[in-house]
Amino acid sequence: MATIKLRQVEKRFGEFQAVKPMDLTIDSGEFVVFLGPSGCGKTTTLRMISGLESVSTGDIFLDNRKVTWLRPSDRDIAFVFQFFALYPHMTARQNIAFPLQAEGESKDEIDRRIKEVVDLLQIGHLLNFRPGKLSGGDKQRVALARALVRRPAAFLMDEPLGALDADFRESMRAEIKRLHLDLKATTVYVTHDQIEAMAMSDRIVVMSNAEVQQVGTPAQVYYDPANLFVARFIGSPGMNLITSQYGDGVVRLPGSNRYAVAPDWRMALGEGLDSDDVIMGFRPEAAHIKPDGTLVGEVYASELYGAYTMLHVELEGNEIIHIRSDRQMRYPIGSKVRFDLDPEMVRFFNPKTEMAIN
């Protein structure tokens, strides 16, 4: 398996900059997810790695071999498409055999390799059908088999589960994850679904506006977002972000709420801020409702999610935040709630640069 290295890779379509120059190193055997809203450049980046899209500037290395200007067929990568892209005029078996025929493998070798992937993915009963006769999940299994059968240096997947039904998606997600653990194949996976990204990846590359916003493990991206975009984009709902004032170790929220900053933050805040303005952020689960809480708000709405209740709480100054609370508790709309924040989970952002302070 191979490492993938992007060095100052950029893509322009005329005037339009689809991907701003980016650097990224993907380790051998790593599962990296490109996550971002549609049009953020994540698919373009993937296609540049595959060679289906040319690079405007910069270089791409596969296993320290420069492949920037190689044809896709010479890069030793496999690509799994969102809409499967199974050849409609061929049976599943012919589809899987197709890349091997390109390599000029003998018939016996082809049969042997097909049997290998077919056993791995348990798709033996599908081999004689054309793609039109297969369900979405089975199509994607065959497409995976076609990718696997070549034993490529890396797998590139472009929203492979995007076209599947919700219940299929979950089981396929687990299947792909298992496959990756079995094969330890370097995988780059594009999605706009953060649950997929969190569940499957070793590292997430969050992209927006043609730019990498943050590269990190799922936990890093979730708990330590690098900037306001990541804070908002990851999590549903995203991080609560409250524009406030800071001074003398106290964050002054709009209205009368005050939050005393933990001592080890003071230094960082003092250095990271260039005025009194600060944006305080915390996840819904960082707030704990208790009768003697120091912060106060009014229940605006309450949604039972099953495992927990999501409270929408209006603070003074019309700021609405989300608080995750026990599912047994009932909070009538309009009632006052008091809560404290877990100091470990409070983050601060510079409102001008939109970057996290740490």
Added chain:
Amino acid sequence: MASFEETGPRNPVTESIRVDKVHPRARFLDNARAIFVLILALIGLIPVLAMGLTAFKSRADVVAVPPKIAFEPTLEGFVFLLTERSQLSGTKLEEAKANADDLGLFGQIALRNGQRINGPSDYVTRLWNSLIIAGGSTIISVVLGLFAAYAFSRFDIPGKDDLLFFILSTRMLPAVVVTIPLFLMFRQLGLFDTHLGMILLYTVFNLSLTVWLLKGFIDEIPREYEEAALVDGYTRFQAFYKIVLPQAATGIAATTVFSLIFAWNEYAFALMLTSNNARTAPPAIATMLGRGGIEWSAIAAGTLTFLIPVVIITFALRRHLLRGVTFGAIRQ
């Protein structure tokens, strides 16, 4: 309802045959539509039918009033059409009649009119010319059109829209306007009355059609298929050949028929730009009218033989055409 639970569900209803439940007005409308279509079909088919019948009538039956529906079929028309004959008289006729057994079918028919077959007529050459010119130009224009359409569909070509419009615009001038300049150019280039000239001309005229039609069909084929083939280890040409071509089969079939029909039926250019060597069937049929008395059965036979190749091709490709003429409106 109670019995339903006791006995379980009956056999599932897989189709409805309750014709009796159709409202009378709906039935009347259905019938009216059917009749309307039938009338239209008759209007369209009667001339073809009349032509088909006339081709097999004898000289006397052709001009009979009212026209005979039941008659003794003869190949006279075809003999007149396809052979060059000379009139026999006196001893020569007696001699020929004596040796009638040695003659083929056509010879005997000719003999009945007191004629001897000297050889095949010009019309056979004309038909052959039509076949070469229409077939050649169709193949060339579909192949060229396919490559051009693929390029227009898949690659960023500078000025793509202008080029496409330019290609289409070659179709905008009516034949009447361009024949004279073409005639002069062809004469200068030595293309006048040559097969090559006619193949080139029809190819140019058909290219605009094939490029536009095929581009539509190829646009409908998702790029992902070729991209999959590209990462699977194939070159672009291999991907085109192995993936795009089989899927464009429908469109190629439809386009082939369209351009074949144009080249096969074309009359005005053929009349102006050919004289003897490369003359095609359509102007030849028209000139048949003029030669000493109108041989209606020969003309009908000529038109019939002229129709047959297009019918055969269309019939052979009919399964592709059914999907093709919807211009890829159906996504699979």
